[in-house]
Amino acid sequence: xxxxxxxxxxxxxxxxxxxxxxxxxxxxxxxxxxxxxxxxxxxxxxxxxxxxxxxxxxxxxxxxxxxxxxxxxxxxxxxxxxxxxxxxxxxxxxxxxxxxxxxxxxxxxxxxxxxxxxxxxxxxxxxxxxxxxxxxxxxxxxxxxxxxxxxxxxxxxxxxxxxxxxxxxxxxxxxxxxxxxxxxxxxxxxxxxxxxxxxxxxxxxxxxxxxxxxxxxxxxxxxxxxxxxxxxxxxxxxxxxxxxxxxxxxxxxxxxxxxxxxxxxxxxxxxxxxxxxxxxxxxxxxxxxxxxxxxxxxxxxxxxxxxxxxxxxxxxxxxxxxxxxxxxxxxxxxxxxxxxxxxxxxxxxxx
Amino acid sequence: xxxxxxxxxxxxxxxxxxxxxxxxxxxxxxxxxxxxxxxxxxxxxxxxxxxxxxxxxxxxxxxxxxxxxxxxxxxxxxxxxxxxxxxxxxxxxxxxxxxxxxxxxxxxxxxxxxxxxxxxxxxxxxxxxxxxxxxxxxxxxxxxxxxxxxxxxxxxxxxxxxxxxxxxxxxxxxxxxxxxxxxxxxxxxxxxxxxxxxxxxxxxxxxxxxxxxxxxxxxxxxxxxxxxxxxxxxxxxxxxxxxxxxxxxxxxxxxxxxxxxxxxxxxxxxxxxxxxxxxxxxxxxxxxxxxxxxxxxxxxxxxxxxxxxxxxxxxxxxxxxxxxxxxxxxxxxxxxxxxxxxxxxxxxxxx
DNA sequence: GTTTAGCACTCCCTGTGATGGAGTGCTAAT
DNA sequence: ATTAGCACTCCATCACAGGGAGTGCTAAAC
Numbered sequence: 001x002x003x004x005x006x007x008x009x010x011x012x013x014x015x016x017x018x019x020x021x022x023x024x025x026x027x028x029x030x031x032x033x034x035x036x037x038x039x040x041x042x043x044x045x046x047x048x049x050x051x052x053x054x055x056x057x058x059x060x061x062x063x064x065x066x067x068x069x070x071x072x073x074x075x076x077x078x079x080x081x082x083x084x085x086x087x088x089x090x091x092x093x094x095x096x097x098x099x100x101x102x103x104x105x106x107x108x109x110x111x112x113x114x115x116x117x118x119x120x121x122x123x124x125x126x127x128x129x130x131x132x133x134x135x136x137x138x139x140x141x142x143x144x145x146x147x148x149x150x151x152x153x154x155x156x157x158x159x160x161x162x163x164x165x166x167x168x169x170x171x172x173x174x175x176x177x178x179x180x181x182x183x184x185x186x187x188x189x190x191x192x193x194x195x196x197x198x199x200x201x202x203x204x205x206x207x208x209x210x211x212x213x214x215x216x217x218x219x220x221x222x223x224x225x226x227x228x229x230x231x232x233x234x235x236x237x238x239x240x241x242x243x244x245x246x247x248x249x250x251x252x253x254x255x256x257x258x259x260x261x262x263x264x265x266x267x268x269x270x271x272x273x274x275x276x277x278x279x280x281x282x283x284x285x286x287x288x289x290x291x292x293x294x295x296x297x298x299x300x301x302x303x304x305x306x307x308x309x310x311x312x313x314x315x316x317x318x319x320x321x322x323x324x325x326x327x328x329x330x331x332x333x334x335x336x337x338x339x340x341x342x343x344x345x346x347x348x349x350x351x
Numbered sequence: 352x353x354x355x356x357x358x359x360x361x362x363x364x365x366x367x368x369x370x371x372x373x374x375x376x377x378x379x380x381x382x383x384x385x386x387x388x389x390x391x392x393x394x395x396x397x398x399x400x401x402x403x404x405x406x407x408x409x410x411x412x413x414x415x416x417x418x419x420x421x422x423x424x425x426x427x428x429x430x431x432x433x434x435x436x437x438x439x440x441x442x443x444x445x446x447x448x449x450x451x452x453x454x455x456x457x458x459x460x461x462x463x464x465x466x467x468x469x470x471x472x473x474x475x476x477x478x479x480x481x482x483x484x485x486x487x488x489x490x491x492x493x494x495x496x497x498x499x500x501x502x503x504x505x506x507x508x509x510x511x512x513x514x515x516x517x518x519x520x521x522x523x524x525x526x527x528x529x530x531x532x533x534x535x536x537x538x539x540x541x542x543x544x545x546x547x548x549x550x551x552x553x554x555x556x557x558x559x560x561x562x563x564x565x566x567x568x569x570x571x572x573x574x575x576x577x578x579x580x581x582x583x584x585x586x587x588x589x590x591x592x593x594x595x596x597x598x599x600x601x602x603x604x605x606x607x608x609x610x611x612x613x614x615x616x617x618x619x620x621x622x623x624x625x626x627x628x629x630x631x632x633x634x635x636x637x638x639x640x641x642x643x644x645x646x647x648x649x650x651x652x653x654x655x656x657x658x659x660x661x662x663x664x665x666x667x668x669x670x671x672x673x674x675x676x677x678x679x680x681x682x683x684x685x686x687x688x689x690x691x692x693x694x695x696x697x698x699x700x701x702x
Numbered sequence: 703g704t705t706t707a708g709c710a711c712t713c714c715c716t717g718t719g720a721t722g723g724a725g726t727g728c729t730a731a732t
Numbered sequence: 733a734t735t736a737g738c739a740c741t742c743c744a745t746c747a748c749a750g751g752g753a754g755t756g757c758t759a760a761a762c
Contacts, residue, residue, distance in 0.1 A: 027725050040735050045726065063725045063742045104515050142489045144509050152503055152511070158495050160503070160513055164455050234607060237600045248599055249588045256585060378754050391706050396755065414713045414754045 004054075011047045012056055013080045016068045020316050023240055025065030070281040070315065073293070077278050077319050084324040091328060094119060098332055105129065105158060105340065110229055112309055112333050117232025120322050122313035123255060125230045125264065129300045129307035129337050134159065134217040135191050139183045139209070146170035151209065153216055156189070158340075161216050165208060179205070183213075192217035228261050239314045241291065254288040255312065263289065264296065268308045271298040273334060276327050281315050291315055295322050297330035301338040309333065355405075362398045363407055364431045367419045371667055374591055376416030421632040421666065424644070428629050428670050435675040442679060445470060449683055456480065456509060456691065461580055463660055463684050468583025471673050473664035474606055476581045476615065480651045480658035480688050485510065485568040486542050490534045490560070492527035500527065502560065504567055507540070509691075512567050516559060530556070534564075543568035579612050590665045592642065605639040606663065614640065615647065619659045622649040624685060627678050632666050642666055646673050648681035652689040660684065 011031065018026045018034055028041035028048060037044070048066050051057045056072035068076070086094075097115050098108075109128045116124035138154040149165040187195050192214045202210055233255050236242055242251055254260065263286050267279050277296045282289035293315045300306025309330060311322050362382065369377045369385055379392035379399060388395070399417050402408045407423035419427070437445075448466050460479045467475035489505040500516040538546050543565045553561055584606050587593055593602055605611065614637050618630050628647045633640035644666045651657025660681060662673050 025725090029725075041725090042727095042735055042737095043733085046734090049727080059726090061742055062727095063723095063740085065725065104513075137495075138493045140491050140493070140503065142491070142505055144488075144505075148509075150505060150509065150511065152491065154493055154495075154501060158499075158501065158515075160501065162455075162511055164509075234600065234603050237603065249585065252585050252588065252603075376754090380754075392754090393706055393708095393756095394704085397705090400756080410755090412713055413756090414711085414752095416754065 008047055008051060009080060011044060012051055012068075012072060013076060015048070015051075015057060015066055016072060016076050016080075019066075019068055020318055023316065025060055025067050027065035030065065068316075070283075073280045073315060073319070077280070077323075081320055081323070084320045084327065086321075086324040086328050090119070090325070094325070094328060095332065098336075105337070108333065108336055109307065109309075112329055113229045113231045116309065116311055116325065116329055117235065120311050120313070120325050121232070121235050121238070122311045122317065122322065123230065123233045123236050124309070124311050125228055125260070126309035127228050127264075127307045129305040131305035133191055133193075135189055136187050136195065136213060136217060137189070139180045139187075139213070141176035141180045141209075143171060143173050143176055149176065151212065153213060155217065163212055165205075167205060171205070179209070183209070187213075224261065228264070230255065236313060239316070241314055241316065247291070250288075251292075254292070257288075259288060264294070264308060264310070267294060268296050268298055271296065271308075273298050273300050273302060273306055274327075274330060276323055276330070278319065278323065293317055293319075295319070295326045297326050299330040299333040299337065301334070301341040304341050305337065307333075307337075359398055359402060360431060362395060363402055363419075363423060364427065366399070366402075366408060366417055367423060367427050367431075370417075370419055371669055374667065376411055376418050378416035381416065421634075424631045424666060424670070428631070428674075432671055432674070435671045435678065437672075437675040437679050441470070441676070445676070445679060446683065449687075456688070459684065459687055460658065460660075461582075463680055464580045464582040467660065467662055467676065467680055468586065471662050471664070471676050472583070472586050472589070473662045473668065473673065474581065474584045474587050475660070475662050476579055476611070477660035478579050478615075478658045480656040482656035484542050484544075486540055487538050487546065487564060487568060488540070490531045490564070492531045492560075494522060494524050494527055497521035502563065504564060506568065514563055516556075518556060522556070530560070534560070538564075575612065579615070581606065587664060590667070592665055592667065598642070601639075602643075605643070608639075610639060615645070615659060615661070618645060619647050619649055622647065622659075624649050624651050624653060624657055625678075625681060627674055627681070629670065629674065644668055644670075646670070646677045648677050650681040650684040650688065652685070652692040655692050656688065658684070658688075 014031050014035055015026050018030060028044040031037065031044050032039065032041050048057060051072075052059060052066065055069060056075055057066040058069045058072075060067060094115055098111065106128055109126050113124045113126045116122075116126070134155040136153075137156045140152040140154075142150045142152070144150050144164075147167045147170055149167060149171070151163045151165055153161045153163070155161070187198075190198075195210070195217070196214055199210060233252065236251060236255070237248065242248055266285075267277060271277050275298060277294075279289070279294040279296065281291065281293060291314060292312055294310055294312050296308060296310035298306050298308055309326065311326055313322070365382050365386055366377050369381060379395040382388065382395050383390065383392050399408060402423075403410060403417065406420060407426055408417040409420045409423075411418060445466055449462065457479055460477050464475045464477045467473075467477070485506040487504075488507045491503040491505075493501045493503070495501050495515075498518045498521055500518060500522070502514045502516055504512045504514070506512070538549075541549075546561070546568070547565055584603065587602060587606070588599065593599055617636075618628060622628050626649060628645075630640070630645040630647065632642065632644060642665060643663055645661055645663050647659060647661035649657050649659055660677065662677055664673070
């Protein structure tokens with residue numbers, strides 16, 4: 001059962017590689033010819049029969065070649081994966097696209113998704129880095145018209161949150177400025193907990209503002225459907241297995257739907273920064289992803305905010321290349337984010 | 352040629368209605384049976400032959416029923432469309448979804464797209480209302496770390512624009528507050544042109560800020576790919592004509608791609624607020640939309656900001672119902688936006 | 703003169719074998 | 733343990749026939 005001769009492994013690897021490349025079930029002759037092996041097809045057939053019995057390969061029908069099962073892919077990813085480091089040329093191309101990177105964090109994330117989707121030719125997704133708990137930096141209150149106020153909340157790290165407030169009674173800008181100045185003086189650099197502790201019972205406008213502040217600080221790391229960027233979903237349509245029938249529809253509702261966020265966050269839960277997680281065919285836990293694989297990584301500043309990025313494609317994908325790409329982009333993004341936060345903390349210490 | 356007997360019209364209408372409903376080419380017998388006409392199939396056949404010669408109907412092959420051409424649809428929309436006003440029940444359902452509407456304009460727009468997509472079961476799109484030229488309301492400069500400044504620009508009407516600035520030399524918050532206060536006192540309520548006229552030659556930070564301000568004010572009505580909301584693209588996959596082959600792929604790149612914005616803005620160019628424009632099969636101008644129709648409307652406050660919203664679906668769609676829905680939602684949105692701006696201007700006058 | 707019944711014709715759609723090929727699984731020989 | 737040989741299985745492809753839907757024409761009916 002756990003018996004797995006080196007040759008068996010090798011053959012499993014070859015079968016998967018050829019299947020990933022060609023997309024059709026691969027037969028014994030195909031393996032021998034493609035790699036110029038010194039054994040006969042019959043030998044391969046025997047080994048393949050063993051692999052099938054162990055559950056790593058499957059048979060569409062009696063006289064077809066073999067196809068990897070999810071278990072097969074998983075074994076491949078865990079034990080047979082060679083060097084997943086991207087060749088320097090690829091690295092350069094990716095780095096180059098990050099070179100004229102914009103200054104806002106969200107822009108970086110969008111860029112990362114686009115780069116991932118483009119270089120892997122698959123669907124890509126990412127979430128912006130979020131700290132576990134945000135710290136208050138700056139509050140601004142701007143009156144738009146008598147009872148309507150725009151509240152702009154800036155957190156440390158540069159995240160900005162806008163909120164509209166309607167009031168019961170009109171206020172003027174001077175009053176609002178007075179309030180926001182007080183907040184800025186009193187609460188700068190504090191966490192939600194600290195703010196809650198300081199402030200006694202509140203009422204009216206102050207109460208609403210405080211509520212939103214605390215809520216925003218606490219909800220920093222909650223990823224919702226809106227905050228996940230996606231790109232390149234079209235690429236998945238290029239794969240022959242998604243070419244026809246209602247699969248296309250199902251695929252797209254999966255990718256576009258809101259459940260994807262849950263899957264991603266659940267799958268990424270055990271991930272350290274820089275770590276890569278490979279989810280093959282939903283792993284039995286998510287039916288939506290039955291034909292899909294997800295290569296996910298967490299990026300961010302060590303001990304600080306972190307986000308997720310990854311690639312989503314058919315189970316039949318070139319895992320080595322894609323894992324390499326995801327890991328590399330994750331590394332780049334971590335560097336960017338770390339730089340950002342270092343700069344930030346330096347400033348604070350130096351101030 | 353321009354000859355079009357009433358009965359011809361009626362038959363064209365019936366053919367289109369049945370085709371839209373069934374999705375298969377419709378034959379003479381089908382028409383007679385479906386509507387209990389008092390004429391024989393042969394009569395219908397003759398008329399249909401005439402309609403075909405005039406270019407309103409087409410023949411997939413010799414012994415198939417008739418299918419409407421783009422020209423046929425256009426004639427239908429222009430002359431044969433009955434009452435496109437939505438039944439009260441539908442109106443109520445839509446209105447109800449707008450009832451607990453959020454306070455931000457963009458949220459309204461998103462809601463409108465969702466409602467359109469949902470009720471028509473087609474793809475929907477919308478752009479946020481933009482004024483021809485914005486007016487400055489409020490500027491806020493917040494230092495994030497030594498040389499990095501967050502600039503928040505609020506325009507009249509509540510549009511908010513964020514921008515990051517990197518400086519050559521560090522500044523402190525006090526200095527920034529001084530600058531922003533000066534701007535707020537001096538330029539409140541002014542247009543880009545007025546601001547440009549007042550200010551003499553500038554340098555350094557002031558020059559950058561002024562540049563962004565003017566640019567933002569001028570670019571208010573420019574719709575880019577990012578600013579167009581889309582929803583319900585999946586619905587189009589339900590239509591049988593998009594079920595198979597590379598059409599799906601092409602469709603999706605069309606709908607997701609950036610060229611759609613150009614098409615929409617070009618098509619909407621002649622539209623008055625409240626007007627509805629129907630684009631059938633790309634009208635020969637846009638090859639991407641060959642199988643698609645676009646029902647578009649402009650909404651907004653009269654003389655003020657306006658945006659676009661519409662529905663995109665296969666040429667084979669129920670034009671009356673969809674035009675009705677688009678017009679109704681457009682009306683609702685116009686009311687919302689007008690309210691918004693009225694409130695705004697009231698405040699300004701009363702201030 | 704318009705309408706209609708009748709009919710031949712055209713073309714698609716579907717199901718049915720028939721054929722070939724790719725690949726397996728088994729057995730016996732190496 | 734490996735391999736050659738071979739029967740077998742099942743899929744894919746093609747051709748072909750029959751049924752069906754619908755047309756276009758013609759001639760008769762109103």
